[in-house]
Amino acid sequence: MPNSPADIRANLLAVRRRIDAACRAAGRAPGSVQLLAVSKTYPPAAVRAAEAAGQLAFGENYLQEALAKQAELADLPLEWHFIGPIQSNKTRELARAFAWVHGVDRLKIAHRLSDQRPPELPPLDVCVQVNISGEASKSGCLPSETAALCAAVATLPRLRLRGLMAIPAPVAADGDPRAPFRALRELFELVRSTGHAIDTISAGMSDDLEAAIAEGSTMVRVGSAIFGSRPRAG
Numbered sequence: 001m002p003n004s005p006a007d008i009r010a011n012l013l014a015v016r017r018r019i020d021a022a023c024r025a026a027g028r029a030p031g032s033v034q035l036l037a038v039s040k041t042y043p044p045a046a047v048r049a050a051e052a053a054g055q056l057a058f059g060e061n062y063l064q065e066a067l068a069k070q071a072e073l074a075d076l077p078l079e080w081h082f083i084g085p086i087q088s089n090k091t092r093e094l095a096r097a098f099a100w101v102h103g104v105d106r107l108k109i110a111h112r113l114s115d116q117r118p119p120e121l122p123p124l125d126v127c128v129q130v131n132i133s134g135e136a137s138k139s140g141c142l143p144s145e146t147a148a149l150c151a152a153v154a155t156l157p158r159l160r161l162r163g164l165m166a167i168p169a170p171v172a173a174d175g176d177p178r179a180p181f182r183a184l185r186e187l188f189e190l191v192r193s194t195g196h197a198i199d200t201i202s203a204g205m206s207d208d209l210e211a212a213i214a215e216g217s218t219m220v221r222v223g224s225a226i227f228g229s230r231p232r233a234g
């Protein structure tokens with residue numbers, strides 16, 4: 001069941017404490033990691049409760065659900081991030097309704113988002129999504145394609161390339177939970193070394209944000225640890 005407003009406030013505090021502790025453990029400045037609250041499948045009232053507790057950036061995966069929520073919450077100064085897979089017939093609305101799009105994984109999508117970003121809005125902040133665990137049938141470009149895709153995205157006038165995003169596959173119990181996040185950071189450093197002023201590693205969720213922060217994540221995307229178990233499968 002979704003949580004009450006009081007639960008959401010307490011959970012947000014607890015997640016912010018986890019982030020701060022992970023930053024300290026990694027010798028990183030507290031505040032070097034942004035929290036994106038993932039509100040997919042949760043009702044507008046849950047977003048309102050989080051906003052009342054000081055959270056302004058929210059992530060959504062499903063376009064129609066996100067647009068309905070945005071309409072109900074238009075009175076709040078929220079920053080919306082699209083973090084789901086992108087279909088090319090949805091780019092026009094994505095380019096209009098979001099501040100960030102995290103799942104850019106092919107050039108065709110990037111071109112459409114740039115062409116369709118309304119002129120009165122600032123450039124759209126984007127991350128290139130990397131299939132860091134090399135899973136078949138998952139979103140994201142291959143690690144080996146990442147630098148070239150970033151170079152092409154960076155030339156598009158109405159996009160601002162901010163960095164890389166990934167959703168690593170679960171690591172086996174005897175594996176190193178930091179390994180996929182380390183691989184993502186190494187790719188980030190490779191892209192940055194080619195002259196792109198990127199500043200964002202979007203990685204880490206409710207169950208693995210500590211491992212992500214230990215390896216340099218700058219934006220964790222957290223849903224269930226804030227809002228409770230999902231009303232339906234996300």
Ligand SMILES: *Cc1c(COP(=O)(O)O)cnc(C)c1O
Binds near residue numbers: 083
């Ligand atoms: C659902 C989702 C999250 C949040 O997952 P939790 O386990 O609920 O924290 C983060 N990123 C993406 C891309 C998601 O789809």
